[in-house]
Amino acid sequence: MNVAPRDSTPDVRPPVARLEGVALTYGKIRALDGITLDLPSGCMVGLIGPDGVGKSSLLALVAGARAIQSGHIEVLDGDMAEVRHRQAACPRIAYMPQGLGKNLYPTLSVFENVDFFGRLFGHARHERERRIAELLARTGLSPFADRPAAKLSGGMKQKLGLCCALIHDPDLLILDEPTTGVDPLSRRQFWELIDSIRASREGMSVVVATAYMEEAARFDWLVAMDAGRVLATGTPQDLLAKTGAPNLDAAFIALLPEEMRQGHREVIIPPRDPADDGEIAIEAEHLTMRFGTFTAVDDVSFRIERGEIFGFLGSNGCGKTTTMKMLTGLLPATSGIARLFGREVDPKDIEVRRRVGYMSQAFSLYTELTVAQNLDLHARLFAMKPEAIPARIEEMAKRFDLTEVMDALPDSLPLGIRQRLSLAVAMIHSPDILILDEPTSGVDPVARDAFWQILSDLSRKDKVTIFVSTHFMNEAELCDRISLMHAGKVLISDTPAAIVAKRSAHTLEQAFVAYLEDAIGEAKEKEKAPPETLSASEPKPIPRKTSASRGLRHLFDFRRMFAYTKRESLELQRDPIRGALATIGSVILMFVIGYGINMDVENLTFAVLDRDDTTVSRDYTLQIAGSRYFTEKAPITDYADLDRRMRNGEISLAIEIPPGFGRDTARGDPVEIGAWIDGAMPTRAENVRGYVQGMHATWLAQKSREIYGDAATIGDFQLALRYRYNPDIQSLVAMVPAVIPLLLLMIPAMLSVLSVVREKELGSIINFYVTPVTRLEFLIGKQIPYIALGMFNFFLLAGFAVFAFRVPFTGSFLTLASAALIYVAVTTAFGLLLSTFMKSQIAAIFGTALLTLIPAVQYCGIIDPVSSLQGAGALIGQIYPTTYFVTIARGTFSKALEFRDLAGSFVPLLISGPILIGLGASLLKKQAT
């Protein structure tokens, strides 16, 4: 915990970052308001202040992750507004954004995550492996190298994040609330790690934002911020001296402007009224939860009395959240019983839920609803009387100080206010029990005190039972009783004072750490894990970076590109369902569609209104009924019958033979046969018309010969139909070469469109902002695995088409395969282009479906030839790449064509790929705006 005193006074060296008049707004909200500040180099600089005062924005600007709106920022002796300087500087800066493991990839293993960053900074393989081994050893992550990042505890995630940040030996390390939401033991280890790294990397500057004042007290130099402005700067001692406060918490509050300080007082929770004792509000008996072989909660028992504040402490992933979920009935326990007010918790019992208010760890209110709308929705869901709701909402707004933000969206509010909103929502229906999962994680001291004041009032005045989990020791001290939990087990359960006394420790934190170390020590002996897993090993000097990593080419570097390729393909591998859907699913579809679509219409229904009823008229009817195309239905009786049966779709064709048809034909008098076709579905009507005309002509020729004899052969001629390329007119043969292009459009596009939007929605896009990777490297790197999958898919489809479905392949396969390669590159590029301007995954999915399926099916020559389209559709058909690949696929499959016959169709394909990727790159932003 000790920070070695530094000889280097911050003032001697030039500052690592200079800010001048920096301002930043998000819509109407002002995040930074004219900041002018020099951050000293070579030391630990801390940014302190409540949530939403602009700490994160400031760090993002310094790291180059966010575009500068106004003002001037110099970092590492260069202007951050200049692209060239950012490119030069970003290999020297490391940035760890706020949020546990936000820039990590959850499905990738520990090693793979670090390896990805190593590649981004262009280290060669040996170099990378050496550095990774060293970093993992120092952070104690070596035994977990193969574990996916998603399965790490919060503390481990942050250590991994640090490894990723340090892989390229940065000169400036920027950490945004690295220890928020991390338990005290892991927090302590984290800072020890930072200290040892600083000891071995002389001259590295570290800038940290933190909500923990006791951490800030150990930093070299502090910046106190409030409302987008700097309140004060100086060493911790300076700040204490300036305000005359005993600790930094107090000093910070003293620095606040008058109106902010108002209403703040130290939280003192009055002792519980002994008369209350007795009624048990929450009871757990041998609660156990197993997920597969993993025991998340192991035989946990406790009883909480009505009106008690019960604290739950423990490292991340120790089972706190799971226990809480079992108490609320969200998760059914594997064994054991949970009771609320003596009633067993039953997930199906809706009534119990009315008595419980639950606040989950992650902010889980609707970000698309305003504060007032959120409160209103929940009040109604808890079936409060509509007339009572407005008053209750107002009361809550007052109590939780939300009156001024009632019309704001939660996303625009600082974390502290959002947490108050969550609590207000949990309280709206006046529950008897409140279950709060880390309600103050990431909330600043002032807001936290206010929050606990509310809890105190609820417990003591309203007799609400509160079950709360926290990482803050000063909060734990406020609880009536606390439980320490580790690895699914409760280590100790008692009043805070008793726990401190039992370990004869000075503070609760020491006692807590001592209990944890005992528990871990036992576990380790059992597992015989190497000792360096938990404590940082001896500092070893990390060698200065080699020139290779700095001498990277700026424009395009294959190693950086392959970093994204590797990452993307690992993610694909970890999700075998996706690969299976893409490949097997498409083979099934090819068959179903190829088999199903058939233009050779058969079994058309028809009926005859025969007003003649002679052998001649019956002969005419037989001519139609005897063909394979038509099926005869019961004769039509009259016009009304005809109308009715056509209207309900029973018959597609009605023939009316006039009276005297036989007689007139024999005499050679003009006769007119009427035919009605159902035109509702034009394609079908078209076929009917063609068939009927053909049959009529044949019948006429026959009849003529009967009547006129040989004279009729004068002028007789034959029209020989030759169906080329598909002599048997099989639909599979005609459709398969058209379905393959469809599938190779839709599936690769859908795969690639989400790859960028997903990073945006889940936050890891930040890695693209702050590393030297260029836009083209990013896009093409991501594209390569999908091209590979697309080509695999192509070979599978072509193979099945030829060998399983027996579609004859007559042309040059090499031509088809190379066209497929270009085509898949184009379709994945199309997906990437879409993903550069879509913000949500929903919009991306809908947009891709809309913009691939409809144009490809309708305008690309699959059903109707492009040449016969008109208007905008014809234009789309001419520029849409599928058109050309359909021509190539049909040419090589059915028409025995070679490359030279199809060269013309390659040109548009070759052109469109670079255009799409280029457009994508130009629309993609290298910084957040």
Place this chain on the structure above:
Amino acid sequence: MIMHRSNIFQLGIKELRGLLRDPMLLVLIVYAFTISIYTASRAMPETLNQAPIAIVDEDRSPVSTRIVSAFYPPYFLAPALISQHEMDVRMDSGVDTFALDIPPNFQRDLLAGRSPTIQLNIDATRMTQAFSGGGYVQSIVSSEVSEFLSRHRTNTVLPVELTLRSRFNQEMNKGWFGSVTNVIMAITMLSIVLTGAALIREREHGTIEHLLVMPVTPTEIMISKIWSMGIVVLLASAFSLFVIVEGLLSVPVEGSIALFLVGAALHLFATTSMGIFLATVAGTMPQFGLLLMLVLLPLQLLSGGVTPRESMPEIIQFIMLAAPNTHFVILAQTILFRGAGLDVVWPQFVALLTIGSILFAFSLRRFRKFLR
């Protein structure tokens, strides 16, 4: 289980508010129901349109000239006069769908009663034009030849005329039907995406879990998603039918749009349930995207909207009876073009309701598991 109508209502309102906050999605919805439908309908060829044809005239006689001049737009593109050698090349590269080869001495043989043969080559890979166009070419050639002959011989052809009339769509304008097919596709696509993807997003953001600690049942959550997204799609499709299809495209709608919209509501019940079902199967957004594509493609191509159901193999026809789109396409044709009423389309209504109920019950069961 008691259901609270108020919960369902409130949760639905929440869905609607959420939709309003995604401008890009709104733009796409508007596009899908306006521009996309307009373009697709206008692009569709009216019956046989501008079919590319080439003629190899080896005869160069009055009758062959007559035949050549009989092909003209809009049914055919002006025919290209080519040599026999060119014919293969042009057909190979897909320039022509039809190539008519008139042999040398055709006229002489014709008049001598030697029954000469004209060869018509058809590119069978273009199945739409291959069949209907083949019939056209045949009848055009026949009528030209017989008109030519009428000057050269006594009447040996029976004067039996076949008068063809197309009902419900006199000009067999594909755009009419195409516009409705596209509305149906937009309805299906959007309703599945809105419910399915929104459900996955709620889970990825943890908001679904939050709902579950409140006195809200999974049934209520599901119904609220169905009605709210259903209303959005229904309104969009009503707008599209009145303004785009009837208005801008001036497609004459014979039947009652109101009845059609009732059918659309039933269809939406089925597709929104399907969306939830797919979301519970997929689990993650990338998987959902792929599943969506694999489901949409057959729905689009095999429901009878693009090619007639009669032409499909029976097994496919049978399988596609399980898809709501099939019934909806039949319903749309019958109501909108043939002007039929409920007395005719009730089987489709029943079918949609049945499919919807089964999908609903099935996805509710999966949804409950999904929430665990």
